[in-house]
Amino acid sequence: MTDALDTLEHDNLGSTVYHLLCNALIQGKLKPGERLKIRELAARLGTSVTPVRDAILRLVQEQALAMKSARDIRVPHMTVERYLEIRAIRIKLEGLAAEMAAQNADAEQIVQLEELVRQNEQAIADGDTARGCDLNQRFHFALVDIAGMPFLQGILYRIWLQMGPLIADVYGDGGDDMLDFHYPVLAAIRAHDGPAAARAISDDILCGGQVILQHLQAATVAPPAV
Amino acid sequence: MTDALDTLEHDNLGSTVYHLLCNALIQGKLKPGERLKIRELAARLGTSVTPVRDAILRLVQEQALAMKSARDIRVPHMTVERYLEIRAIRIKLEGLAAEMAAQNADAEQIVQLEELVRQNEQAIADGDTARGCDLNQRFHFALVDIAGMPFLQGILYRIWLQMGPLIADVYGDGGDDMLDFHYPVLAAIRAHDGPAAARAISDDILCGGQVILQHLQAATVAPPAV
DNA sequence: ATCAAATTTATGATGCATCATATTTGTTGC
DNA sequence: GCAACAAATATGATGCATCATAAATTTGAT
Incomplete structure (x- = not known):
């Protein structure tokens, strides 16, 4: 169920991180207002920043994350x-x-x-x-x-x-x-x-x-x- | 109208390329089945591959483009x-x-x-x-x-x-x-x-x-x- | 001439160095 | 002590080198 999006999609590290973050969001492991840092996540996941950046940009695009300013990526608040x-x-x-x-x-x-x-x-x-x-x-x-x-x-x-x-x-x-x-x-x-x-x-x-x-x-x- | 998606989104080169490709898709400048190459596009646009890759991954995610195999990015056919x-x-x-x-x-x-x-x-x-x-x-x-x-x-x-x-x-x-x-x-x-x-x-x-x-x-x- | 194996090329994936700038911290003059 | 400026740090953006592998091409034996 969680891979509803890109079932047929080519799998790369970025997608893996993306699904990881999706699950974290859906399961409420990320709180509204919480800030995410690319480097920190990359270090935690043991990858370079590239796949993490891929994933985060995808989530920002679909507004599951928000980029308040150029270096401020957060879980958005619902209005x-x-x-x-x-x-x-x-x-x-x-x-x-x-x-x-x-x-x-x-x-x-x-x-x-x-x-x-x-x-x-x-x-x-x-x-x-x-x-x-x-x-x-x-x-x-x-x-x-x-x-x-x-x-x-x-x-x-x-x-x-x-x-x-x-x-x-x-x-x-x-x-x-x-x-x-x-x-x-x-x-x-x-x-x-x-x-x-x-x-x-x-x-x-x-x-x-x-x-x-x-x-x-x-x-x-x-x-x-x- | 064309910037319907991320009006409030932080603007980076990737977003610019993304909107460029969106317009191309909507205006029918990209035909179904047509193949896109990251390096070629980057050269045409005068950027590095990074922003182009960002844009293309975003389009693949939302199935506006399809990645048939790992190196084969195409405008999908409608069924x-x-x-x-x-x-x-x-x-x-x-x-x-x-x-x-x-x-x-x-x-x-x-x-x-x-x-x-x-x-x-x-x-x-x-x-x-x-x-x-x-x-x-x-x-x-x-x-x-x-x-x-x-x-x-x-x-x-x-x-x-x-x-x-x-x-x-x-x-x-x-x-x-x-x-x-x-x-x-x-x-x-x-x-x-x-x-x-x-x-x-x-x-x-x-x-x-x-x-x-x-x-x-x-x-x-x-x-x-x- | 034909087909298969080997080589070359093309291409996305990944990692990383560097840049620009926002934020934080520290310093100094008052 | 405080405020304003300056240095340092943090962090996303960008470019690029390298890798792995699929596709294309060449080569060579039959």
């Missing part, structure tokens, strides 16, 4: 405006994915979706938020996978990359409720009801994301010290 | 499958843009849209397909602009980057009819009717793209010698 825009885009695109997934899903794929939800339930019971967060994301991407839309997968991966640091920050607050909204999605997919699946995903994004939005608005009123 | 997927995504995203544009557009912005259509009409009358193609694209991006969704603009720019070489190839065949579908969009925006604007853009993408699809399907039956 309320940006979040609302991304939310609107996600509803359209993940709605499309869910709709196609409902049309396409075979019995085995449905079982896999159910298994993801089951594991997520377990993770919540265990109080393992990191795993719950990961499984939540995997559910969303499993839909795109079933939809059979590789190009869409790339777009959505880049979008999730932006939300990674934020979600990891907030998930603990009310992430447990997020799973509730996956059951209607599952039901719609089982019924092969595309429009219902799209509506259910929309509900998930809107309601599940409510916690995130509140967190952001709170942070806007009292801006965090970075 | 029917991929086109259909992109079309579905465009209908959702440009529909969203049109809807928001209809809500937001002020009098001045509507005049600018009308002006774009007028110029496009003129270009068709002059038989200037290159200019017609460019104005068609500018109309679509003007909508995103009015919608006030910069993140969406980046996504759509990347999508159009993929279609650039194809459209430039095909536009001459039946591109003149494309403009017809912009009038209903304009009418919906004037009426501030979001859903109607979304439907009109959907029609534009579906009907206007019919020529492109036929061209692609013909090419699939009798694959082009590249």
Whole structure:
């Protein structure tokens, strides 16, 4: 799932570093506002600066990292405006994915979706938020996978990359409720009801994301010290 | 419009080369199947290979260029499958843009849209397909602009980057009819009717793209010698 | 003349030296 | 002590040398 982007891409060291940083972003290992230094990363990874620079420039391009000034590369902060825009885009695109997934899903794929939800339930019971967060994301991407839309997968991966640091920050607050909204999605997919699946995903994004939005608005009123 | 991606991005030589290549792709100056060589480009542009490599890697990442093998960088061919997927995504995203544009557009912005259509009409009358193609694209991006969704603009720019070489190839065949579908969009925006604007853009993408699809399907039956 | 092995060439990958400049630290005059 | 200037440091940008290997070309035996 994590290599959604360049599955067919020629593999070089730069790509490896890129995926490494992607995972770090998605898993919330890099906090908003945190600064990255090319030389430091290169030393840590045991490569020269070239592949690290390749990777970082790629992430800057897709705005998963921000270059505030010429020597200041940071994990960007999400703004309320940006979040609302991304939310609107996600509803359209993940709605499309869910709709196609409902049309396409075979019995085995449905079982896999159910298994993801089951594991997520377990993770919540265990109080393992990191795993719950990961499984939540995997559910969303499993839909795109079933939809059979590789190009869409790339777009959505880049979008999730932006939300990674934020979600990891907030998930603990009310992430447990997020799973509730996956059951209607599952039901719609089982019924092969595309429009219902799209509506259910929309509900998930809107309601599940409510916690995130509140967190952001709170942070806007009292801006965090970075 | 062409700098839709990294407006706030730190400017380095790599970015300059990147935008240069973007424009070349969108204007159809690079044909599908054409090979690019880093050293050759660097020599042509009078830079070292580093910035050119930066730019090309960025384009490869977003699949505007393809690395068939480790030393073989080419402008990719569009497939029917991929086109259909992109079309579905465009209908959702440009529909969203049109809807928001209809809500937001002020009098001045509507005049600018009308002006774009007028110029496009003129270009068709002059038989200037290159200019017609460019104005068609500018109309679509003007909508995103009015919608006030910069993140969406980046996504759509990347999508159009993929279609650039194809459209430039095909536009001459039946591109003149494309403009017809912009009038209903304009009418919906004037009426501030979001859903109607979304439907009109959907029609534009579906009907206007019919020529492109036929061209692609013909090419699939009798694959082009590249 | 033909085909295969060997050689040469082409080309992206990688590492690294150097540059320019922003940031930090230190120094000096008041 | 403090402020303003100066030196030092840090850091991304750029260019370039070298490497590995794929592609092209040459060579030579049959």
